[in-house]
Each structure stands twice: as C-alpha cells, then as structure tokens.
Amino acid sequence: MAAQRAGGGPPDEESGVESPLLRTGAEAMARGELWEALRIFERAVEVEDGDYRLCALVDVAVVMDQLGDHAGAAERFREALARMRSDAPRMYPGALIGLSQALQNLGDLDGAQAALERARAALDGKDAPGDLRLACLVSSTAVALHRQQWWRALDLAGESLAAARRFGPERAGHPLMNLAAAHFETGRWELAQDFAGQALAAFEAVADSAGVAETRQNLALMYTRTGCFDDAEPLLAAAQEHFDAVGVAHRAGIGLKVMGFIAEQRGQADLAQARYRAALHRFEESRAVIDAADVRLRLAATAFAAGRYEEGEAELAAARATYAVRGLGLHCAQLDYWHAGLLEPLVAQVPGLLARAVDLAVPAALALDAVRYELPDGAQRDTWNRRIVDPALRLAFRYSYLAGDARLVADLIESQCAGTILDIGRLASDPPAPLDLFEPFDPPSESAAPLLDALQLGTALAAVAASAGLPVAPPARIALPPDGHVALDVWLDAAEQRYGRRLRTDRVISV
Structure with a gap:
C-alpha cells in the first residue's frame, strides 16, 4: 500500500491555495510516470518552503518506495517527520503510514509496527481523516x-x-x-x-x-x-x-x-x-x-x-x-x-x-x-x-x-x-x-x-x-507411562527456543 498522499496541496487542507508544482507531480504520478513525478517532487523540495516543502519530501519518499528504493524512502520519511508538527491532522499520520510501508519492505517489522502505533494514536480523534x-x-x-x-x-x-x-x-x-x-x-x-x-x-x-x-x-x-x-x-x-x-x-x-x-x-x-x-x-x-x-x-x-x-x-x-x-x-x-x-x-x-x-x-x-x-x-x-x-x-x-x-x-x-x-x-x-x-x-x-x-x-x-469462534489455547504437555516422562519435552523446548513461539502450556497431564 502506498502512503496516502496530500494530492499536491497543503497536507492539512486548511488553505484554499495549492502548489502548482506539487499538483503537476501528482498528475504525473496518477499517469504512472513515476520517474517524472520523482523529478518534479525533488524540484519542489528545493524551491518550496514550510508545509509545501514537507509535503514534497513525503511525496518524494512515496515515489522512491514505489520505485524500490525502500531505504531512501525511509530516510526521506524520517527527515519529513522530524520537521513537521505532530498535530498536523493529515501529513503527520500519512507520513508515519508511508514510513511503515517502507520499513515493511526493508524487513524491519518492529519498526513498521511502531510507526503504525504512532499513526493510530494521531488518528484517535473523532474528526481524524477517514481515508487515513x-x-x-x-x-x-x-x-x-x-x-x-x-x-x-x-x-x-x-x-x-x-x-x-x-x-x-x-x-x-x-x-x-x-x-x-x-x-x-x-x-x-x-x-x-x-x-x-x-x-x-x-x-x-x-x-x-x-x-x-x-x-x-x-x-x-x-x-x-x-x-x-x-x-x-x-x-x-x-x-x-x-x-x-x-x-x-x-x-x-x-x-x-x-x-x-x-x-x-x-x-x-x-x-x-x-x-x-x-x-x-x-x-x-x-x-x-x-x-x-x-x-x-x-x-x-x-x-x-x-x-x-x-x-x-x-x-x-x-x-x-x-x-x-x-x-x-x-x-x-x-x-x-x-x-x-x-x-x-x-x-x-x-x-x-x-x-x-x-x-x-x-x-x-x-x-x-x-x-x-x-x-x-x-x-x-x-x-x-x-x-x-x-x-x-x-x-x-x-x-x-x-x-x-x-x-x-x-x-x-x-x-x-x-x-x-x-x-x-x-x-x-x-x-x-x-x-x-x-x-x-x-x-x-x-x-x-x-x-x-x-x-x-x-x-x-x-x-x-467468517465463522464465529476464538483462537484455542495451546495444549498441555503429556506425561506418559511407565516412567512418567513428558512426551517430546526436549523437542518442544528446542522448538520454542529455536522459533520464539509458545507451543505448549506449562501444565502437564498424565495419561
């Protein structure tokens, strides 16, 4: 999923004014001309200021991620996030969602999850943008x-x-x-x-x-x-x-x-x-x-x-x-x-x-x-x-x-x-x-x-x-006669340690 973009205008959509350069980049992106969109957005980073420049940084990151430069995208997202207000209702959560996508592509799932948690917190208000x-x-x-x-x-x-x-x-x-x-x-x-x-x-x-x-x-x-x-x-x-x-x-x-x-x-x-x-x-x-x-x-x-x-x-x-x-x-x-x-x-x-x-x-x-x-x-x-x-x-x-x-x-x-x-x-x-x-x-x-x-x-x-139901709990371990040893105990311990997943509860049942 590509990050939700500001569409060429101010991220907060509180002004009736828009940036012609960002709009042109958005149109190129809509046509699938990603390299042309990247060129336009990078130019916008150079010539725009304030929220428009931050919006351009986010747009650059979005396109870079789509083109496969996930590391570069994550760097640009972080650069933009470091400079923007955390109360910006669209730009801030949108950049966090975009950062999460780039980090997913890089295999940093913990970082991706952390970015989404921050985005969720920013979108917690009743007036938060529904598309985000x-x-x-x-x-x-x-x-x-x-x-x-x-x-x-x-x-x-x-x-x-x-x-x-x-x-x-x-x-x-x-x-x-x-x-x-x-x-x-x-x-x-x-x-x-x-x-x-x-x-x-x-x-x-x-x-x-x-x-x-x-x-x-x-x-x-x-x-x-x-x-x-x-x-x-x-x-x-x-x-x-x-x-x-x-x-x-x-x-x-x-x-x-x-x-x-x-x-x-x-x-x-x-x-x-x-x-x-x-x-x-x-x-x-x-x-x-x-x-x-x-x-x-x-x-x-x-x-x-x-x-x-x-x-x-x-x-x-x-x-x-x-x-x-x-x-x-x-x-x-x-x-x-x-x-x-x-x-x-x-x-x-x-x-x-x-x-x-x-x-x-x-x-x-x-x-x-x-x-x-x-x-x-x-x-x-x-x-x-x-x-x-x-x-x-x-x-x-x-x-x-x-x-x-x-x-x-x-x-x-x-x-x-x-x-x-x-x-x-x-x-x-x-x-x-x-x-x-x-x-x-x-x-x-x-x-x-x-x-x-x-x-x-x-x-x-x-x-x-969808069927009604909840995940069932892992089973207990089983103690077997005649010596009462726990079935597969060594193997279960090895698997839990090797894969970091809980396979059985601590309870032991004798059979």
Whole structure:
C-alpha cells in the first residue's frame, strides 16, 4: 500500500491555495510516470518552503518506495517527520503510514509496527481523516501478513473492508486483496481466488493501472502455488510489462521469482537459475531483504537438485539468518522443514546426516502444528493441518522411523501431533515434496476513484466466510507411562527456543 498522499496541496487542507508544482507531480504520478513525478517532487523540495516543502519530501519518499528504493524512502520519511508538527491532522499520520510501508519492505517489522502505533494514536480523534484510518488498517493488515499472524490479518482485513465501505469505496481493492492473501495462506484457496478476482475487478473499474498490475501478479502467484501454471503465465506477463515500463524494481523482482519457479517446475533448470538470480539482484538493489531471503530458498533448491550442496547450504543459511534476526520464527520453521526435505536424497549416503535431518524436521513440524491454535475457527485449522502440517509431520515421522528412534516415534503418536495422518505403511516410502510456503503478498498501491459494486460483494462474501469462534489455547504437555516422562519435552523446548513461539502450556497431564 502506498502512503496516502496530500494530492499536491497543503497536507492539512486548511488553505484554499495549492502548489502548482506539487499538483503537476501528482498528475504525473496518477499517469504512472513515476520517474517524472520523482523529478518534479525533488524540484519542489528545493524551491518550496514550510508545509509545501514537507509535503514534497513525503511525496518524494512515496515515489522512491514505489520505485524500490525502500531505504531512501525511509530516510526521506524520517527527515519529513522530524520537521513537521505532530498535530498536523493529515501529513503527520500519512507520513508515519508511508514510513511503515517502507520499513515493511526493508524487513524491519518492529519498526513498521511502531510507526503504525504512532499513526493510530494521531488518528484517535473523532474528526481524524477517514481515508487515513483506512490506510492505517490496510498497512496493519500487511504487517500481520508478514508476521504470518493469520487470525489477526483476517480480522484486520475484514475491519478495513468495512472502513473502505464508509470512508473510501474507491479503495476496496486493498482490503479485498489482503483478505485473499490471508485466506490463501490458511488453505482456503478457492475463497482466496474469489477475493483476488474481486480486487482485480475493483482496480480495473477505477482504471488504477498499478493496482491492476499488482493484483494480477498476486493472483498469478496463487495460480502458481496451486500448480495452474497456464493460468498464471498470462497474468504474470501483463504485470511484468507494467513493472518494467515504470521501473518498479521490487515488484519486477517478484515477477521474475515466480517465472523462475514455473521454469524450475518444468525442468528448465538454467532458465530458472537465471530468473532467480535476476530477481535476487532486483531485491538486493531495493534492499527488500525478506524477498531476497525467499528467493534464496529457490536458489538452494536448484543448487541441491544440481548436486551443488555447499552452495545450497550457503543460500539456506543466508536466508535463515535474515528471518531469525527479524524475529520471524515461523519463517525459520518453514525453512527448516524445507531444508530437511532437501536432505532426503542424501541421508542414506552421508554419515550423520540423518540425525541432522531429524533435528531439523521434528521441531519444525511441532512449530507448524502449533499454528492451528492461533487460527480463529475449525475450518481454517482443518485446512492448515491437511495442507501444511500433514506433510511436515509425515517427514518428521519418516526421519524418526529411519533413525530407529522408537521413543520419539511413540511420543509423536502419544501426543497426537500426527492426528489422522500417521500411516505406518508409508513411513518407509518417499515423503511428499515440501510445500512452497515462501511467497509473501505485498499490499497493492492506492487507487483514486469511486467504486461500490465490488465492495458490496466483498463485504457480503466476507460475512459469509467468517465463522464465529476464538483462537484455542495451546495444549498441555503429556506425561506418559511407565516412567512418567513428558512426551517430546526436549523437542518442544528446542522448538520454542529455536522459533520464539509458545507451543505448549506449562501444565502437564498424565495419561
């Protein structure tokens, strides 16, 4: 989501006077001429003074962020914030929301959240601009999506859709796309594609070319992750044409990564490698560190497939370090599961590698399994288990079985971590390939014209899709006879320490 801009006039809109230079820049931006808009806004910074200069600084930051210079954007936002009044009703919260978006792109989720908290405080009054309240909600949803807090993301996306109905029907595409992302990540794929289709229709209806391109890319990503490559490719090509034309490096990198994945799945290893490297260059150029880490996972997969194991391990280590330093524990768990799956062809050949595979797979599976206690209703917990936890636990069981660790296998069974997925006959068979969970959705940019039909449909569908219920509490630990040891105690402690997530309560139940 691009920051809500002042539109070329004074941020507080208390004067009837406007800056012709800022207006010209805003018009260039509306046409999608981002480099021209940047040139005009930078000129405005030089020649304007007072609130007009601060507004120009914010506008420069917004365009820089859209062009992929996230670090430069954050610097400009901070420069503007340091000089503006904290009681400026539009400019101050708008700049904070823009700063949050730039920090999200840089992977600084704590900083992004702190900026949004400041924006919320500034928007607390009853006369606060409704469009900025909506922008704050949309950006808060994006942070929740980045943190993989699915239940919170769904709640915020629903709230922002209601806010769009009241304050900005023309911005319906943003909460609709966030709803699509959250539902997709919790396994409701058809519902997610419905929401994404509504978001695309919303952006098309208001002729928002950036929103259309971003939504096409997100929808193509959904098709790709469900194996519908033929459906994804036309959408990808159309979106990539737009991003290359306007010079949006970050989004162009995402498109290259998805194209690389399709090439990889079709056995075109050299083409996949080239596209992944091009994507990595775009991400590093714009300092989009989380996206860079995500594409390193694909580079690791291609390296392992080609027998370049040291190269693959280095890519995985670099990605994991990026996730860990930003407190993204669930990302680390997903990476460890992915890593364990890549080791599967080698465990019978390399001494000691099986023990390492067990150490990766078991804590990761326990952490992924625990996510279901954060989801708000049974349908989401069921789909999460079937589509994500199921293969992770199956891999953990397989490695425990191959390692001959009867106690670990028994503890997994007794703790009911496996649910209904355990099939002893399949323990010696090849496990399924790890799911590709590393395809984050970035919220689209702002649109600027009225739209009602798609918003009304989206609100109705959201109401139907939402189920009553609250996240359930994590389970207790289980003490097993005859010695009373706590099932998986060491593994649970390791997972909680490794991923920084609570998987069980302190209560112990004897069975």
